[in-house]
Amino acid sequence: xxxxxxxxxxxxxxxxxxxxxxxxxxxxxxxxxxxxxxxxxxxxxxxxxxxxxxxxxxxxxxxxxxxxxxxxxxxxxxxxxxxxxxxxxxxxxxxxxxxxxxxxxxxxxxxxxxxxxxxxxxxxxxxxxxxxxxxxxxxxxxxxxxxxxx
Amino acid sequence: xxxxxxxxxxxxxxxxxxxxxxxxxxxxxxxxxxxxxxxxxxxxxxxxxxxxxxxxxxxxxxxxxxxxxxxxxxxxxxxxxxxxxxxxxxxxxxxxxxxxxx
Numbered sequence: 001x002x003x004x005x006x007x008x009x010x011x012x013x014x015x016x017x018x019x020x021x022x023x024x025x026x027x028x029x030x031x032x033x034x035x036x037x038x039x040x041x042x043x044x045x046x047x048x049x050x051x052x053x054x055x056x057x058x059x060x061x062x063x064x065x066x067x068x069x070x071x072x073x074x075x076x077x078x079x080x081x082x083x084x085x086x087x088x089x090x091x092x093x094x095x096x097x098x099x100x101x102x103x104x105x106x107x108x109x110x111x112x113x114x115x116x117x118x119x120x121x122x123x124x125x126x127x128x129x130x131x132x133x134x135x136x137x138x139x140x141x142x143x144x145x146x147x148x149x150x
Numbered sequence: 151x152x153x154x155x156x157x158x159x160x161x162x163x164x165x166x167x168x169x170x171x172x173x174x175x176x177x178x179x180x181x182x183x184x185x186x187x188x189x190x191x192x193x194x195x196x197x198x199x200x201x202x203x204x205x206x207x208x209x210x211x212x213x214x215x216x217x218x219x220x221x222x223x224x225x226x227x228x229x230x231x232x233x234x235x236x237x238x239x240x241x242x243x244x245x246x247x248x249x250x251x252x
Contacts, residue, residue: 115215
C-alpha cells in the first residue's frame with residue numbers, strides 16, 4: 001500500500017515538473033524577449049539566451065551569401081542535423097545583435113530561412129539550441145550597401 | 151497597415167514546405183526622416199504558425215529583419231493541412247492569414 005502511495009507521489013511530482021516546464025516554454029514563445037533584442041553585443045545576447053559561449057559546430061549550416069549587394073535584404077538560413085529546439089540569427093556589428101529567434105516544436109524540421117538587414121560587413125552567427133545546449137555556425141557576409149542607416 | 155500576407159505550403163514526401171511573405175515596413179528605429187528626426191522602430195515582433203491547430207513554429211523577430219519579412223520552414227505534415235499564420239507587431243497590430251497545404 002505504502003509503496004503504491006510513494007510511486008503515486010513520485011509520478012505527480014514528475015507531472016508537475018513537466019507542466020511547469022511546458023508552461024515556461026509557452027510563455028517564452030509568446031512573449032517577445034525584449035532584453036535579448038536590445039542586447040548590444042554578441043555577449044549580451046548569449047548571456048540573455050543562456051547560451052554562455054557556444055561552441056562552433058559542423059552540424060550547423062548557415063546558408064548565406066558571401067557578398068550581399070544590398071544590406072537591407074540579406075537571405076540567411078539555418079539548417080542542422082541536431083535536434084533543434086531553438087534557433088537564433090545574430091549579426092555581430094548591427095546596433096542590436098539579435099535579428100530573429102525561432103522556437104521549433106517537435107515535428108518541425110530544423111530548417112529556417114528568412115531575410116535580415118545588415119548595417120555593414122559583419123560576422124553572422126547561426127545559433128542552435130539542441131538538448132539544452134547552444135552551438136553555433138559563423139559566416140562573414142560582406143555588405144557593399146548598408147541597410148540600417150538612413 | 152496590416153495588409154494580407156502570402157502563405158504557400160507545398161507537401162512533398164511527408165514534409166510540408168511553408169513560405170510566408172508578410173507585408174510590413176519593419177522600421178528599424180535607426181533611420182531618420184527628411185527633418186533629421188529618428189523614425190521610431192515599428193516591426194513584427196512575434197509570429198506563430200499552426201497546422202491543424204498545433205504549433206509548428208514560433209518566432210520572435212527584431213527590427214533587423216528585412217522589410218516585408220520572408221520566412222521559410224518545413225514540418226512533417228500532409229496535404230490538406232490547414233495552416234494559420236498570425237503575427238503581432240511592436241505597436242500591437244495583428245494579422246492572421248490561412249492557407250491549405252497542397
